[in-house]
Amino acid sequence: MVVGIASLFVSALVATQAIATPIKARSPYAVKEKHLKPRAWRKLDKAPRDHLINLQIAVKQSNFEQLEKHLYEVSDPAHPRYGDHLSADDVTELIKPTDDSLDQIHEWLEENGIVPTAYSTAKDWIHVTLPVETIERLLDTEYHTFEHADGGRVVRTEGWSLPRHLHAHIDTIQPTTSFFRARAASVDSFVSPIWEAQDFSINGLAEKKMNDPEIAKVCNVSSVTPECFKTLYKTKGYKTQAADKNAIGFTNYLGEHPIRSDTEQFLQKYNPEAVSSARDFKQIVIANGPGDQPLTPAETEEGTSKEANLDVQAIAGISYSTPITSYSTGGSPPFIPDINTPTNTNEPYLVWVNYLLDQKSFPQVITTSYGDDEQTVPKSYATRVCQQFAQVGARGTSLLFSSGDNGVGRYGTCVSNDGKNTTMFLPSFPAGCPYVTTVGATKNFQPEVVAYRAAFTGPDGVTRGNYTSGSGFSNYFEAPGYQKEVVSKYVSDLKGKYDGLYNKKGRGYPDISAQGLYFAYFWNGTEGVISGTSASCPLTGGILSLVNDALIASGKRPLGFLNPWLYSVGYKGLTDITEGSGVGCGVDGFPATKGWDAVTGLGTPIFPELVKLAGGKLPHQ
Template sequence: MLWHFLSILVATPLGLTSPVSPRWSDLQVKHSWPNVPRNWHCEGPAPEGTTIDLRIGLKPHREDALVEALHEVSDPAHEKYGAHLSKAQVAALVAPHPDTVDLVHAWLDHHGVPASSVSPSHSGDWLTVSSVPIDQADALLGASYQVYRHAETNETLLRTVGYSLPAALHAHVAVVAPTTYFGGPRAWRRTSHLTPNGRILPDGDAHIQAEIAKLQARPGSLATVPSSCGSTITPSCLRALYNTSTYTPAATSKNTLGIAGYLGQFAIHTDLKTFLTKFRSDAAAANFTVVKVNGGEDNQNDPGIEANLDIQYAESISFPTPNIYYSTGGSPPFTPDDNTPTNTNEPYLDWLDFILAQTTIPQTISTSYGDDEQTVPLDYAQSVCTLFAQLGAQGVSVLFSSGDSGVGSDCVSNDGSNRSMFIPNFPATCPFVTAVGGTTGVNPEKAASLSSGGFSNYFARPSYQSTVVPSFISSIGTQFSGLFNTTGRGFPDISAQAENFQIVVSGRTEGVAGTSCASPTAAAVISLLNDFLISQGKPPLGFLNPLLYSTGTAGLNDITSGSNPGCNTKGFTAVKGWDPVTGLGTLDFGKLQAIVG
């Protein structure tokens, strides 16, 4: 059975028969906003000489081929489970039909775009058109590119509030970027300060480690984690809570853990050393590799709270597994007097284009960034989601923080109707990633009120959720009627601790909260599972959700209390089984190791 992930909107079938003489002037809207997106203000046209790099996503020859393959290699009940695809095999599945390529090139040629400026991606499913003059981009796309400034961040972008394509291209082109995507991934980190009941441990957690050591001496006693972990989270707490303390990685020459970083966030090597010295002394010599993507930097004098949080907990839980931090750049914010005023700045596409072109990809990747789903153009969201499916088909487990706003903060639709609604988050709503919500407390854990969760308005419910999500929706009856999409993909899928985390920034110990804490924590546990499998000569887990929603459920700790208020409501409530606050629950490494082994 296929996982249905297409937009809830009716999709146009892929037509491969092109008109003999396309009417390039017959433009039809591909995407537009009814108004300039919230907080963005137009500052007028781009200065003369401005150019832009365009990415054109081409629809595949066989629209369902990738999803079919992902299903086969990710479903534990399928005979091809674990037989992940090579980069070349994925490329063959997503390749566009030759008619598509010919038609798009004819369109570009009609507008005078030189063939030398057009380059395909490694799979041929994306074309990059370099240094397109703005007036030419406007003509190609029936657009009106302008300079827009964000009222709060002062960020400046070159965008259009709408774009069109010739009617003949709509069945062949999935998306063109950058066009109407005004946002950019923001870190899901609600605060950089401890919650009121939190505390700082500047000298480490020796007393917590001592308590855990006593518990470890009594078999089975780690069912009760030290109560001090309820107000202060350290690596020792998490290793005890998620049952990884006694596992030593054995496949460190093959298994790696990746962290995707954005927005000029830099992970600091000296801060990691200080953190590990305080909180995991046996790993004090550990380090991580920085890979720069699309102009990303590695400024060791500018510590990022998000970057440090991600790498410090990923490293401390997965040690000695090699960790890679991807510093993703993209063009800097657009400034009218740039000497080379090209502005792409599409961070998800920048990172995905890079990582999918690599020969070797980390088996587990965590990302703690996202956007309100409704601020991401539908065509862009669908195209990016499909790229995550390509990673899953190659055996990569992709985890995303679910967000920190409960069921939503700015709870008004941006489609012009201004109706009240819960606001889901993307990419957490993509059915090909594992979304991680937040918990807090111990003995037992409960839902963290910040934990974002709900239902997608873009992606239909995947078949791996066909039982648990309808059961939850049925259980709440007419509560919140009209505020969420009852047929959408539910999120999160799992959860992990998300409050009172100790981190080191510029040598100082600080406390942070948010599902930015939860995703690297869960990813580190998954990385250990991948280490175990690889050490046994088995393939890594790859796309996790079909496993988690079937045989893997027995390896999760169900969270049955707490809620995620927002939109002037109490939000959803954590219940037995899946819920849109904590998903299926938190990971138990020991139980999952037995299940997957």
């Protein structure tokens, strides 16, 4: 299924017209937002005047507070409305802007000869496609080309303005000040088996003696397989019962697209009964993203689709025969590179969630293995994207995001983006959004501990950096009600350790964890292993999709937004992880402890217990 940019939004009426006259406004312009470029970026020349940008205007939603209230009521197992998820029309009615907001924004655009190219269903997003020179006049700003340390380039500004009377009607406009890069949360992949010469004890990889003979027989720390996951998390033997009413999805960015032939090889070896999944999963292409195709020579050279393959294989390896949907999102509108801007300047993350919300239905679990440092995006952008996720949750879908792979922050980067270079831990986004379930990573089996691998140089002479399950507290979002008590206790138990380096009142993450070191997978026809919360997130999604299957088969509704249930009831169906820490920023980082902690969350899944606690029944019960 291919979805072009014209299909992303309702009623694309006429093409945008560039203005040639100075901007007009009925009130003086004032700065709406400033956001300094992150340290990894450097400013180059002024952006090309004719470079086209698909500008996304976020109109203030009329009643988000009521939507949030509904979200928590239908997600709270103690509330009479638990499970009574909202319809697409219900959500649209709650968040559609007021006529006054739309009228004033339209007046501003029309005065300057600009006609919107498209709207979201609720009209809370307005799109206009304009050249840089026009946007600079419209927002009283100046765009430049910025280059990342890894060579990627985008067109952005560090501040923009609006007529003063519009400040209360527009939450954000992007792409302007956002440097979000949707970095995949996966680390080094290797040809399997891992080099015989590697000494696992050096990196703390050696597994302690396992007491459970079944786990010992199928689990090997050097290549963790679906048979191990099924045994460890007790899904082994479960047969799906509601495949016609249940589904799971995962997202792809940065040119990633799952390769069916690789997935077929993986399933033939590790889950033969599920081989048909490699042929049957649905591939939805959004905004000119990559299609359903084999790897090209250039993609093979770049290592493209290792992440996408990991995601689909982790899901299919444990949740057969639940239907799987892959979303591959490109930039919007079609991007034409030039010498100054060789990479896409648009925000595919926002394109994906807005596409999703324009659909009448979507999978009950969707996993995303991408994120970036929270401070790479302005708070207004993070808040508005997070509100979009709340709408998805209110409609009965569990959104899972990886916690990241750098513990409390990557070495050498742990400073603020406020111009003062203050030393600080680096929380991740969207991991810190309170309306999503964030997934951390573990390793070993009896017991599981925080996923950690120290830097080392392999026989090939390549040095691999540290990898640690992402860990921390948001600087943008406060701890929500469902976790305030456990976050407060955890912070108190730290007894002042790391004071000043993190936000004690912030939303803590992750919420839950699962295996995330040396996953067996196939890419480009070859078996290998790959690590990261990019592995633990789709694996957890697959397990939760099985919980939904059991619930639906029992006449119950799916879990929906998980966190209120997890923190009040579901935690009893998790194995608490108490060893290891979120190494990063040159320190040990937040420790795993009894109860919730800011590196493994509430623990790892015990499938039968989760089904029981959610009110479902297994076939033998």
